[in-house]
Amino acid sequence: MIKYTIRRLIQAIPIFFGITLLSYLLMTAAPGGPTSALAMDPRIPPQQRQAMAARLGVNDPWPVQYLRWLLGDDWMRVDTDGDGLADIARLIPLDADGDGRPEPAGRRKGILRGDFGESFFQRRPVITMIEEKIGPTLELGLASLIVGLVIGLPVGIIAAVRRGGWFDNVTRVLAVMFNAVPVFWLGLILLMIFSFRLQLLPSGGQCGLVLSGGCPPIYQRLEYLLLPTLVLSTGAIAIYSRYIRASMLDVIHQDYMRTALSKGLPGKDVWFKHGARNALIPLATFLGPAITGLLSGAVITETIFSWPGLGRLGVTAVIQQDFPVVMAVVIMASIATILGFLLSDILYAIIDPRIRFD
Numbered sequence: 341m342i343k344y345t346i347r348r349l350i351q352a353i354p355i356f357f358g359i360t361l362l363s364y365l366l367m368t369a370a371p372g373g374p375t376s377a378l379a380m381d382p383r384i385p386p387q388q389r390q391a392m393a394a395r396l397g398v399n400d401p402w403p404v405q406y407l408r409w410l411l412g413d414d415w416m417r418v419d420t421d422g423d424g425l426a427d428i429a430r431l432i433p434l435d436a437d438g439d440g441r442p443e444p445a446g447r448r449k450g451i452l453r454g455d456f457g458e459s460f461f462q463r464r465p466v467i468t469m470i471e472e473k474i475g476p477t478l479e480l481g482l483a484s485l486i487v488g489l490v491i492g493l494p495v496g497i498i499a500a501v502r503r504g505g506w507f508d509n510v511t512r513v514l515a516v517m518f519n520a521v522p523v524f525w526l527g528l529i530l531l532m533i534f535s536f537r538l539q540l541l542p543s544g545g546q547c548g549l550v551l552s553g554g555c556p557p558i559y560q561r562l563e564y565l566l567l568p569t570l571v572l573s574t575g576a577i578a579i580y581s582r583y584i585r586a587s588m589l590d591v592i593h594q595d596y597m598r599t600a601l602s603k604g605l606p607g608k609d610v611w612f613k614h615g616a617r618n619a620l621i622p623l624a625t626f627l628g629p630a631i632t633g634l635l636s637g638a639v640i641t642e643t644i645f646s647w648p649g650l651g652r653l654g655v656t657a658v659i660q661q662d663f664p665v666v667m668a669v670v671i672m673a674s675i676a677t678i679l680g681f682l683l684s685d686i687l688y689a690i691i692d693p694r695i696r697f698d
Contacts, residue, residue: 344685345682345686348682348685349682352678352682355678356674356675356678359671359674360406360410360451360671360674361406363667363670363671363674364402364405364406364409364667365402367663367666367667368402368405370661370663400431400432404431404432407431408432408448408450409450409451409457409667410450410451410452411450411452412446412448412449412450412453412455413432413446413447413448413450414445414446414447414448414449415430415446416429416430416431416432416446417429417430417432417434417442417443417444417445417446418430418445418446419444419445424444424445425441425442425443425444425445426442426443426444426445426446427442429442451667451668451671454467455467456470456664456665456667456668456671457664458664459657459662459664459665460660460661460662460663460664461660461662466664466665466668467668469653469665470650470653470668470669470672472648473648473649473650473652473653474650476546476647476648476649477638477642477649477650477651479546479558479565480565480568480569480572480638480641480642480647480649481572481638483565483569483573484568484569484572484573484576484638485573485576485630487569487570487573487576487577488573488575488576488577488579488580489576489580491573491577491581492576492577492578492579492580492581492584493580493581493584493616493620493623494612495511495577495581496511496580496581496582496583496584496585496588497584497585497588497611497612497615497616497619499511499512499581499585500584500585500586500588500589500592500619501588501592501607501611503589508585511581511585512582514578515577515578515581515582516578518574518575518577518578519575519578519579521574523571523572523574523575523638523640523641524640524644526571526574527567527568527571527640527641527644527645528644530567530570530571531543531544531567531644531645534567535567541563541564541566541567542563542564543645543646544644544645544646544647545564545645545646545647545648546561546564546647546648547561547564548561548564567645568638568641568642568644568645568647571641571644571645572638572641576630579626580623580626583622583623583626584616584619584620584623586622587618587619587620587621587622587623588611588615588616588619590619591615591618591619592611592615594618596614597610597614597615600614621688624684624687624688625684627684627687628680628681628682628683628684628685628686628687629677629680629681629683629684630680638651639651639652639654639655642655643655650669650672653665653669654666654669654670657669
């Protein structure tokens with residue numbers, strides 16, 4: 341298992357670089373560009389815009405721009421005498437804007453060293469903004485994942501055991517409804533009913549207004565977590581319940597299940613202890629990406645409920661054309677996806693000891 345995991349991690353390296361290359365090409369092809377995002381004032385003369393574009397390096401060949409984003413520019417422009425101006429230039433001109441003076445030494449370290457640059461609008465390091473948003477995203481994602489598993493798995497097992505009964509028929513109809521209802525529509529309906537009509541739950545946010553110290557512990561603000569968790573977990577409940585039902589229907593007819601029942605073991609022990617373990621194997625396909633996909637955030641849910649997570653941060657950055665933030669969110673989501681599929685393979689062996697990877 342260790343050798344397999346290491347081999348998969350090595351195989352993920354070219355996939356990661358392919359994702360970064362494709363993401364950067366798509367971002368550079370987007371209309372506007374960083375110069376338009378930074379120089380939004382129409383009164384800025386064209387000469388100043390051109391100088392800004394030269395300093396940002398957007399006029400450089402795209403392979404150079406990609407290397408700067410990936411590896412940083414602290415090795416492209418180097419200050420050797422300590423005056424703050426570059427004395428050595430590699431791949432890029434020493435005087436980019438043509439004013440006769442060398443440009444300042446490079447300070448960017450590149451995304452491979454954890455430097456995603458600064459936000460165009462907030463003028464803050466992007467990595468700091470992501471660190472602030474990961475906590476709320478994980479909080480909402482873990483809550484919805486736990487709710488989906490706690491409700492979906494027992495419902496699927498019971499529906500398989502009571503196949504053809506009223507419980508099976510009702511849960512199948514509800515699963516189709518939960519899958520078919522759009523998340524944004526369900527979120528708006530719940531807000532209209534419980535927040536605006538009945539005024540039982542808050543309409544958004546992670547917590548109430550606080551003067552200092554951040555939000556209180558989660559058990560003191562469960563009312564803020566209830567609606568977004570319900571919206572985000574409905575699809576998980578539907579998927580998990582249907583897949584565990586289909587898998588359980590194959591398991592309950594196996595010989596070891598009939599043997600356990602013939603020995604007089606209680607039905608709940610047979611279904612939930614002996615049968616559920618083998619029935620969980622197909623579910624690992626979804627569980628791995630679901631766990632690591634929590635990092636990417638639930639874009640629609642976080643936007644509707646004003647939840648301060650990565651999803652809402654990404655939507656705001658796209659609207660504002662804040663390219664460093666958009667690229668950082670894309671890279672985080674791609675890393676989570678790669679790790680998710682690797683985690684699925686590992687879960688196969690954990691759930692079923694018969695499965696081994698050479």
